[in-house]
Amino acid sequence: MPEGLIVKALSGYYYVHNFEGGPLVQCRGRGIFKKRGESPLVGDRVVYSETENGEGTVEEILPRQSELIRPQIANADLAVLVFSVIRPELNFILLDKFLVHTEHALMDAVIVLTKMDRIPDGEEGEAIRRTVEEARNLYSSIGYQVILTSAHDGEGLDELRTALAGHINMLAGQSGVGKSSLVNALVPGLKLETNEISVKLGRGKHTTRHVELVSIPGGGGYMADxxxxxxxxxxxxxxxxxxxxxxxxxxxxxxxKFRGCSHTHEPHCAVLQAKEQGLIAESRYNNYVSFMTEWKEIKRRY
Ligand SMILES: Nc1nc2c(ncn2[C@@H]2O[C@H](COP(=O)(O)OP(=O)(O)O)[C@@H](O)[C@H]2O)c(=O)[nH]1
Ligand SMILES: [Mg+2]
Ligand SMILES: [Zn+2]
Incomplete structure (x- = not known):
């Protein structure tokens, strides 16, 4: 029986992308899933059978590596953290915060800096280029790939395509940094709306926003929209x-030295020592301390 990947789920149907290509196969799930309390998700690799009417049935969900809740998606393994180098400017606090969350979700991350074409000439531009270099050196020394791109002139898109290949990718980043423009540039023919004002969802409100995976041409993996x-x-x-x-x-x-060390004041703290030796960047350490403070704030409120 053929295998494929669920790229969309809508009104009780699962749309399966066969790895060999061809049109999406519209499938129902097997009745037994409900009985077992299983439910196929976008991102699941599945075995399906073809029925006579050109549709199909999802027969089996292959082992799931991970499951995210917002958006609800299975097997997303690479986070594409998008930051523009200008308008809005690079925000290292937010970047480190995203990295805490991707690490916690056991996802790898690539850092994509956009709008490189928009860096102006002159002093302002030079300062931005220095910041971009700093970011590239720092985060690649930690082990994250950093890719400089422009959706407008195509800079870095081949490198990005290579990084995304073979993964189920999820974008993250502030509104206006160029996420939709980037996906449109990677997937010819796709026209995600750009400049969209993102609607803030109220806390605890279960607004179902269904997620769809877009196949990146040329074996380039999948991107959540x-x-x-x-x-x-x-x-x-x-x-x-x-x-x-x-x-x-x-x-x-x-x-x-101490178990449960908070890495802030304890003697013989490996993190503090590494910071003194310049092995841990000041900005990363400072953000760590402020996240700890924020964490305590949150716990106090609950
Ligand atoms: N100059 C330039 N502008 C860009 C680039 N990428 C996005 N933009 C512009 O930035 C704005 C926000 O882009 P959008 O893709 O909607 O950002 P999103 O909110 O992250 O999805 C739009 O006006 C885009 O035209 C780029 O690489 N270069
Ligand atoms: Mg967008
Ligand atoms: Zn310590």
Missing amino acids: TPGFSQLDFGELGIDEIASCFREFRELPSSC
């Missing part, structure tokens, strides 16, 4: 999880 990580508080994390979501803290060769 709905951005993720929109609610970026630390409510779902434990206090000691924040530090472990900083990749370079987690990967230090030595460990702290």
Whole structure:
């Protein structure tokens, strides 16, 4: 029986993209799923059978690696963190916050800087280029790929395509940074609306916004058309999880003297020592401290 990937779910139908190509197959789920309390999700790899009317039946959900809730999607394994270099300007606090959340979700991340074509000449432009270089050096030294792009002149798009290949990708980033423009540039013929004003969803309100996966041509993987990580508080994390979501803290060769070390004042703290030695960047450390403060604030409120 053929295998494929669910790219869309709507009104009880699952739309399956066969890895070999061809049109989407409109499928119903097997009755047994309901009985077992299973429900196929966008992003699930499935085995399906073809029925006579040109439709199909999802027969089996292949083992799921992960499941995100907002947007609801299975097997998303790469977060594409989009920041523009100008308008809005690069925001390292937000970047580090996204990275905490992607690490917590066990997703790898690539950092995509957009609007490179928009950097002006002169002093302002030079300052921006310095910041971009700084960001590239810092985050690639931690182990994240950083790609400089422009949806307008095509800079970096081949590199981005290569990074996304073979993954189920999810975009994240503030509104206006160029997420939709980027997807449109990667997928010829697609016309996601740009300059869309994003509607803030009320907390706890279950507005179903269905997510769809767009296949990136040329074996380039899939991209979710709905951005993720929109609610970026630390409510779902434990206090000691924040530090472990900083990749370079987690990967230090030595460990702290005290278990449960908060890496702020304790003697023989490996993180503080690494910071002193310049192995951990000031900006990353400072953001860690402010996230810890924010975490305590949130817990106090609950
Ligand atoms: N100059 C330039 N403008 C861009 C680029 N990418 C996006 N924009 C503009 O930035 C605005 C917001 O883009 P959009 O894709 O809607 O951002 P989103 O909210 O993140 O989806 C639009 O006016 C785009 O035309 C780029 O690479 N270069
Ligand atoms: Mg958009
Ligand atoms: Zn420590």
